[in-house]
Amino acid sequence: MFFRQKIFAIVAAVVLILLIVELIRRRKLREEYALLWLFTGLGILILVLYYPLLLWLSKLIGAITPTTTLFLFAFLFLMLISIHFSVKFSRLFDQMHKVVSELAILKKELEELKSGKDKSPQS
Amino acid sequence: MIEDSLIIVPAYNEAEVIESTLKELREYAQNILVVDDGSTDQTYEQAKNQGVLVLQHLTNLGYASALKTGFLYGLRHTAYNYFLTFDADGQHPPAFLEKIIQPLRDDEADFVIGSRYLEPAEFKHPFLRKAGSRLFSFFTSLLISQKITDPTSGMVGLNRRVAKIFLSEFFPLDFPDADVVIMLARMGFKIKEVPVEMRASKRKSSMHSGMVKPIYYFFKMSTSMIHFALRRDLKEKRRELESVF
Numbered sequence: 548m549f550f551r552q553k554i555f556a557i558v559a560a561v562v563l564i565l566l567i568v569e570l571i572r573r574r575k576l577r578e579e580y581a582l583l584w585l586f587t588g589l590g591i592l593i594l595v596l597y598y599p600l601l602l603w604l605s606k607l608i609g610a611i612t613p614t615t616t617l618f619l620f621a622f623l624f625l626m627l628i629s630i631h632f633s634v635k636f637s638r639l640f641d642q643m644h645k646v647v648s649e650l651a652i653l654k655k656e657l658e659e660l661k662s663g664k665d666k667s668p669q670s
Numbered sequence: 671m672i673e674d675s676l677i678i679v680p681a682y683n684e685a686e687v688i689e690s691t692l693k694e695l696r697e698y699a700q701n702i703l704v705v706d707d708g709s710t711d712q713t714y715e716q717a718k719n720q721g722v723l724v725l726q727h728l729t730n731l732g733y734a735s736a737l738k739t740g741f742l743y744g745l746r747h748t749a750y751n752y753f754l755t756f757d758a759d760g761q762h763p764p765a766f767l768e769k770i771i772q773p774l775r776d777d778e779a780d781f782v783i784g785s786r787y788l789e790p791a792e793f794k795h796p797f798l799r800k801a802g803s804r805l806f807s808f809f810t811s812l813l814i815s816q817k818i819t820d821p822t823s824g825m826v827g828l829n830r831r832v833a834k835i836f837l838s839e840f841f842p843l844d845f846p847d848a849d850v851v852i853m854l855a856r857m858g859f860k861i862k863e864v865p866v867e868m869r870a871s872k873r874k875s876s877m878h879s880g881m882v883k884p885i886y887y888f889f890k891m892s893t894s895m896i897h898f899a900l901r902r903d904l905k906e907k908r909r910e911l912e913s914v915f
Contacts, residue, residue, distance in 0.1 A: 641839065647728055651728070652746070654726065655723070
């Protein structure tokens with residue numbers, strides 16, 4: 548791995564980690580969402596700093612150059628993050644449905660209470 | 671006049687047609703619930719002017735979400751023994767509602783489908799829709815060993831036991847059609863079809879119109895049907911869900 552490549556990868560990983568930590572500190576990102584991002588940053592950092600590990604991994608997966616390994620792992624992490632978000636979105640939609648549904652019923656009941664009549668049937 | 675059932679009418683931007691649909695429906699049913707699914711037109715106001723029950727979603731969540739809200743409301747009121755789903759676009763003639771409820775009252779079925787294809791009808795459905803419906807009908811019948819001619823019908827009746835199942839995560843929040851029929855049959859519910867006639871929709875576009883939506887619908891429905899066909903724990907889940915509500 549060239550020196551410049553190494554420096555660039557270290558800077559990118561450190562910036563990513565610092566950004567995530569800062570977002571958590573400012574309460575703009577919840578820890579559970581930050582976990583995979585932190586793993587991504589730390590993963591890149593470890594692989595770059597401990598070069599023999601990167602070489603061993605490259606040999607293991609059959610990659611010709613260590614940079615390919617870095618890109619491949621970055622891609623895999625991003626894919627995991629996307630799947631993680633898809634699962635979260637599905638759950639959020641279910642939760643949103645419940646909230647909207649309850650709100651619609653509560654709004655109806657409130658209107659009936661305000662107008663002083665109960666048009667709804669036996670509860 | 672139908673008094674023991676709640677007619678659930680999901681509506682999204684149906685201001686042009688909802689008034690005439692509800693006027694006609696009121697001649698046949700006493701308890702009508704419109705679930706306005708976050709319409710951006712005057713659907714909510716138009717429905718309220720007709721003197722029926724109206725619930726309003728704060729945002730658009732889709733056809734099945736609106737139905738689910740209707741079931742939730744209905745289950746919280748003991749006056750409704752049965753639920754019927756009815757499209758707001760004028761496709762469904764209310765004269766057939768009684769025919770759908772009767773097997774529920776007689777305890778012949780837990781879930782009744784108003785089928786467009788049991789008897790020859792005057793109105794000809796678009797070719798692609800009919801072909802899709804026939805395809806899903808074939809696989810549904812095969813998977814549950816019972817002939818189902820119209821698993822994609824939006825005019826269905828159900829009792830409170832089935833409505834409880836529909837409140838769970840098993841009820842798909844996009845297009846509840848053939849997959850739901852398979853799920854109910856495998857849970858051990860009795861399913862029956864009765865012949866109904868349908869009219870052309872008064873609206874120009876439907877939730878299945880366009881190029882992408884039918885492809886997504888086909889993909890989603892196929893995977894969902896396979897999912898319910900492969901599950902082995904549906905009867906057990908039914909017992910769990912029935913005891914919850």
